[in-house]
Amino acid sequence: xxxxxxxxxxxxxxxxxxxxxxxxxxxxxxxxxxxxxxxxxxxxxxxxxxxxxxxxxxxxxxxxxxxxxxxxxxxxxxxxxxxxxxxxxxxxxxxxxxxxxxxxxxxxxxxxxxxxxxxxxxxxxxxxxxxxxxxxxxxxxxxxxxxxxxxxxxxxxxxxxxxxxxxxxxxxxxxxxxxxxxxxx
Amino acid sequence: xxxxxxxxxxxxxxxxxxxxxxxxxxxxxxxxxxxxxxxxxxxxxxxxxxxxxxxxxxxxxxxxxxxxxxxxxxxxxxxxxxxxxxxxxxxxxxxxxxxxxxxxxxxxxxxxxxxxxxxxxxxxxxxxxxxxxxxxxxxxxxxxxxxxxxxxxxxxxxxxxxxxxxxxxxxxxx
Numbered sequence: 001x002x003x004x005x006x007x008x009x010x011x012x013x014x015x016x017x018x019x020x021x022x023x024x025x026x027x028x029x030x031x032x033x034x035x036x037x038x039x040x041x042x043x044x045x046x047x048x049x050x051x052x053x054x055x056x057x058x059x060x061x062x063x064x065x066x067x068x069x070x071x072x073x074x075x076x077x078x079x080x081x082x083x084x085x086x087x088x089x090x091x092x093x094x095x096x097x098x099x100x101x102x103x104x105x106x107x108x109x110x111x112x113x114x115x116x117x118x119x120x121x122x123x124x125x126x127x128x129x130x131x132x133x134x135x136x137x138x139x140x141x142x143x144x145x146x147x148x149x150x151x152x153x154x155x156x157x158x159x160x161x162x163x164x165x166x167x168x169x170x171x172x173x174x175x176x177x178x179x180x181x182x183x184x185x
Numbered sequence: 186x187x188x189x190x191x192x193x194x195x196x197x198x199x200x201x202x203x204x205x206x207x208x209x210x211x212x213x214x215x216x217x218x219x220x221x222x223x224x225x226x227x228x229x230x231x232x233x234x235x236x237x238x239x240x241x242x243x244x245x246x247x248x249x250x251x252x253x254x255x256x257x258x259x260x261x262x263x264x265x266x267x268x269x270x271x272x273x274x275x276x277x278x279x280x281x282x283x284x285x286x287x288x289x290x291x292x293x294x295x296x297x298x299x300x301x302x303x304x305x306x307x308x309x310x311x312x313x314x315x316x317x318x319x320x321x322x323x324x325x326x327x328x329x330x331x332x333x334x335x336x337x338x339x340x341x342x343x344x345x346x347x348x349x350x351x352x353x354x355x356x357x358x359x
Contacts (some may be wrong), residue, residue, distance in 0.1 A: 072357060127339060130335045133329040136323055146342075148339065150343055151346045154342070156358065
């Protein structure tokens with residue numbers, strides 16, 4: 001495909017692209033990543049997000065509508081993790097035993113901001129690596145999950161616009177930093 | 186509206202074309218295994234036509250004088266997204282040796298007497314687009330185009346979520 005069309009296809013925001021890198025699936029390695037790797041990494045992100053939302057629930061780090069929202073998201077992520085585990089087993093791969101880690105920065109004062117960061121990472125990971133999923137049924141599930149992550153991200157952005165703006169600024173800075181490192185290498 | 190992702194490649198193309206003629210119809214889809222560049226072009230052309238339809242709808246809504254300032258601002262943002270999608274899809278079509286898709290001379294969205302009516306139309310179009318791009322992403326054979334389609338899908342899903350939130354409709358029943 002020509003360079004012109006490649007530029008035309010760059011529709012994702014810098015925040016999403018940077019989030020994919022933050023999520024551990026760095027775009028520069030995308031070509032070398034197998035489908036099982038993508039599913040394993042996605043499951044790790046989902047499991048970490050699940051544990052973080054459970055901490056929010058157990059310690060009541062949020063209240064009212066915001067807590068209800070996070071409980072809805074938790075339910076979605078538990079379903080996502082179930083599907084990923086199903087597909088990994090169907091591919092003959094063993095899902096990781098580790099239940100994932102609670103976000104290190106999670107606390108009462110920044111629960112929404114942390115949730116937004118987690119959702120951004122998940123959205124970015126699925127968006128960036130959908131092209132590495134080469135089985136139709138699995139891709140259909142990944143696309144459905146991407147829609148959910150986008151819903152989560154959007155609802156949190158509506159709730160916490162300041163946090164979303166700060167995150168975009170940080171992501172843009174990170175993305176710029178990646179470019180600077182590449183230009184020096 | 187539940188997003189269903191199981192469609193044959195032929196149904197995907199047909200449904201995308203159908204959505205531009207009758208936006209109230211959303212087709213069920215099954216995963217495809219296509220390897221046809223010609224099929225990709227048909228899907229992309231149909232998606233571009235869908236974008237022109239959305240652009241026309243948002244221009245009609247924005248020009249109606251019936252939207253409150255914050256809704257008008259959001260609509261302007263969505264219009265800009267769709268214009269970007271149409272441009273990107275047409276650039277891809279041309280890069281693949283196909284003709285760009287032009288907008289129709291006229292679109293008929295029926296009467297739009299109020300902000301609620303405009304939002305209802307917008308929601309219908311966006312949910313149709315969400316379903317179409319979800320099916321497109323699963324059926325397209327070119328992996329680069331798949332990633333671009335996924336990026337557009339994120340925009341459509343974001344639009345759907347915002348409109349449903351504004352209308353105080355549940356987001357997770359879809």
